[in-house]
Amino acid sequence: MEKWDYYISGIWKIKTHDGDYIADVFLHPAAEGFGKGVKTSKDDVVKLLISGAAITTITWNYHLIQWRYGARVEFAQENGKTWLQTIPGAATFDELESSIQMQYILSELAVPSESH
Secondary structure (H helix, E strand, O other): OOOOOEEEEEEEEEEEOOEEEEEEEEEEEOOOOOOOOEEEEHHHHHHHHHOOOOEEEEEEEOOOOEEEEEEEEEEEEEOOEEEEEEOOOOOHHHOHHHOEEHHHOOOOOOOOOOOO
C-alpha cells in the first residue's frame, strides 16, 4: 500500500467565463493518521507536489464506516495555466471533480438567524 503525505476530501471551485476550476482543496495531513483538514490553495498544493508529496483523494464510505482512498493527485500545466487533476484513468468516483464541493457546505459568511 502506498504511503500518502496528504489526503484531499473536498474542493472549492471558481466559475469564470472559460468554465470552472478548482481554486482550493480541503487538505488533510496523513503523517499521523487522518489529520484535521485545512482549506489550501491550488498553488500551495502544486508546491507540495513539486516537492515530492504524495497526495490522494479520500471519501467517507458510509456503509463500511471508514475512509476510502481514491486516486493519486497530480498537476498539469499548459499555456501558463496550472491545474490539479487525478491520474488519467481514475474511476469517476475517485476524481477530484467528484469530491465534495465545499463552497456549498461551508459558508464563508455567517447566516443571519431569523427572529420571531
